[in-house]
Amino acid sequence: MPIVLCFILTLPGCSTSSQPELKPLLDAVGQRLDLAYSVAVHKWDNDLPVEAPAREQEVLQRVQIAAHDYGLPAERATAFFADQIEANKIIQYGLIERWTALGQRPSGQARNLATELRPRLDTLQSTLLFELSNLERKPLNDCPRQLANALAQHASDPLRHTALLRATAQLCVKR
Template sequence: MFHCLRLPQLLTCALFGLLAGGAQAATPSPAPDTLQPLLSTISERLDLADLVALTKWDSGKPIQDTTREAQVIANARKQAAERKLDPDEAADLVAAQIEANKLVQYGLLAQWQAARKAPDMPRPDLNQIRPKLDELQNRLLQQYADFQPYRVDPECPVWLAQQRSSLIRDALHGQALIRATGELCITDQEG
């Protein structure tokens, strides 16, 4: 039996352990094809937060719109049944999108308030943006249903981190994207 008592033997044991462990480690499985479209839709929805923030800047309306948020979440629950999704999970997913969107809006408004101006660019009316948000929610729930079987895969957090990183364009939107995707993977299952 080989004992690891002296420094040279300790180093040899450590090296042997690393090599043996590396040989046994499985090659990570590739991300499912359903993840990237889902993340792209989430990112596209976050991009609309910039336009919503501009409309809130112009109108002076608060970012928090509890009535509208409740309607959007209730609609997600109804759409979940059509896709054989758990209504509570669909509601949680959509609530995360709303919170991430508000994170971007609050961040942008704070930047613009500090600068005492918003970007000089055309902005649609909020009523023109909402149909696009509704269409994105429909697509989001379908893509979420397609991704559903992979949520419990042990590799899910790794896939998510790798594919999400390519969509991050700045710190604010990056944090919002992390918030929007925070519950996509189920890593702690109690049985």
């Protein structure tokens, strides 16, 4: 009801914008989170831990190197990607916990982590860096409020919402 009132009455403090500046970045974050499901299936099927410190370090090193190509400070890019990694782990832990409680994972074919999922994650890395650099060049007015409004539109369940909060934890932090 409040959103309808904001739209109809254009009340002060109401935001009817869909935060178009954030949409491309949040869409890419969402795509990365979507892959966490398949990664969790792979880890479940192969009895692998969610934590993969060597892979995480490898990703962060590549991001640190690539940051310059996108006009981003290396610290900003690596902090953002550390948040992406932690957000993905939230999804993986949540799903594995659900499947453990049920005694099985949902049916469906597993996707190969090395040949299918990681290449897709690597492609998304470029997209995320590009969109983060776009946002850095055009900072948002009242970023925390706009981000909160945008996240409310992108979250479809509590686990995903928690992961989105983690993935964007430092997005509005000025460096």
